[in-house]
Amino acid sequence: MSVAVSLTTTSPSLFTFTQPYSLLPPLSSSLFYVQLSQPSEHPPLCHPSTSLLVRTSMLPTGKAHQEDLKRLFTRPGPHIFKDATIPITFVGVHVVEFLLSPNCSRQFKTLEISFLVSKAIYGCTQLEISSLLRSAVVSGCSSFVSALIDAGGDVNERDSDGRSMLSFAVNSANIDVVKVLIDSGCRVDDWGDLFLHNAAEMNRIDLLEVLCENGDSVKLVNSVDSVGRTPIHVSAVNGNVGALRFCAEMNGDLDCVDYNGSTPLHYAAAEGHVECVEFLLECCLYSKYAINKDGKTPYMVAVENGKEESHLLDLLHLGDVLHRAASLDDVNAIKSCIAQGAKVNGRDQNCWTPLHRAAFKGRIESVKALLSHGAQVDLVDNLGYTPLHCAVEAGHTKVALYLIAHGAKGNLKSIQGLSTLNLDPFKNHPAFVSPLCGKTEQV
Incomplete structure (x- = not known):
């Protein structure tokens, strides 16, 4: 028996059929063509539910025109069979x-x-x-x-x-x-791709973590590009202190040099990235004084690039000069450094301020100059010592008395205790206040 076939889609505005209705003789097959309604430069994508619906009906006569078939499928009833629903996908x-x-x-x-x-x-x-x-x-x-x-x-x-x-x-x-x-x-362990360099440039700590978890972390953080720069250099150039910290935690070499002999500190200084400079100075062994192949230290590179922010220059150079001037009793140099932006209370690697150094060396004129420019008299170093403790330990009576006269507290205690300090030179000095107990000795 012949079979009448009807083809429709769930998106009639998108698809058309050259012959939506057809008649199949017994034991035969037929080819159907689906066309796009409108041409498009891009694929006219369908919703996932777009599909082709195939319906059939038995036709005993074996003959019918298109209009007859249309009326046949338009009239609902048990004579219509839904044979297939075929998804349409490009x-x-x-x-x-x-x-x-x-x-x-x-x-x-x-x-x-x-x-x-x-x-x-x-x-x-x-x-x-x-x-x-x-x-x-x-x-x-x-x-x-x-x-x-x-x-x-x-x-x-x-x-x-x-x-x-x-x-x-x-x-x-x-x-x-x-x-x-x-x-x-x-x-992951392919240096040629510079995975960590790219992640460090974007300061993407999450990417750095994933890459290092799945590769040799030490090799990755110390890998070099075509000019010898590591991810640490890249982090410093871009001021990405988060990436710097991560590389340091992964045993990255913060004192590494590229093919020009420049350290990450050179690059951070050149770009004026103060936070990166601070971090690198805390962790590096010698980068502050490293000289690249151009004969320049990080400080010189910063100045050359016009990065003259006072705190940056203080960190890289002026602080050292001020400490040295305080130690040598060079009052003119002290005033010059402070005028250029050196921090009068800036600390060295032992947390000594210039006042600690001047007091320990007995440089009374330096002490006077520093105090007149705002030096704090009772700051403590990493062992708990104040400038007064330093003066007492070194036996500088005049300096100790001057500090006391300017507010130094005699009863501050260091972390390790002051019982070991030699106070004998002050025992018989008039109006001396002992740093240990604050007691005034009388002649």
Whole structure:
């Protein structure tokens, strides 16, 4: 018996049929053509629920015109059979490329696009899938990346310039994609890709953590680029103190030099990144005094680049000069340093201020100059010693008395205690206040 066939879609405005109704003779087959209603530069994507509905009905006469068939399927009843509901999906490389484009993301929701991508892949070759995987990595959608990897995309394939999938993911700063690639077997320990350099430049601590967890962290943080710079250099150049701290925690060499002999401190100073300079000075062994191949220290580089913020110059150089001037009793140098921005209460590696140093050396004129410029008389070093303690320990009576006269407290106690200080030179001095007990001795 002949069978009448009706073809419709859930999106009639998008699709048309050259012959929506047809008649199939017994034991025969037929070819049906579905056409797009309107031409488009881009694939006219369908909603995931778009489908083709096939309905049939028995036709004993074996003959009927289009109008007859139309009336047949228009009239509902048990004579109409719903034979099939076939999802409609566009497939092929051009479709996937469009799905990964920004234009598409503005039209469809991410879940819808993911569904369409998973279907469109079936029309692509293996070579096309690997190429599309790179585009998906750049687009930053982890679900697209997963679908393409599941379809056979090679996570360790490189482009014509030798760049890996993971390098594209790191550059796109998408940690979800990075994790998908690593979980799928992407290799991290490849210095040529400079993964950590890129993450450090963006100050993306989360990326740095993921990469180091899945690779040799020490090698990665100390890897070098074409000019010998490590991720630490890159962090310093960009003022990314968070990345600097991370690299230090991963045993990165903060005193490392590039091929020009420049340390990370040189670069931080050149850019005027004060917070990075402070951190590096706390952790570096010798970078403050390192000279690059141009014969310049970090301080000289900062000045050359016009980074003359007073605190920066104090950290890099003026503080040292002020401490030295205080130790040598060079009052003119003290005044000059302070005028240039040196911090009168700035500390050295032992937390000594210039006043500590002048008091310990017995430099009374330096003490006077420093106090007149705002030096705090009772600041303590990392052992709890004040300038007065230093003067007493070194036996400088005149300096000790001058400090007391300017408010130094005699009853401050150091962390390690002052019982070991030699106070004998002051025992018989008139009006001397003992730093240990604050008691006034009388002659």
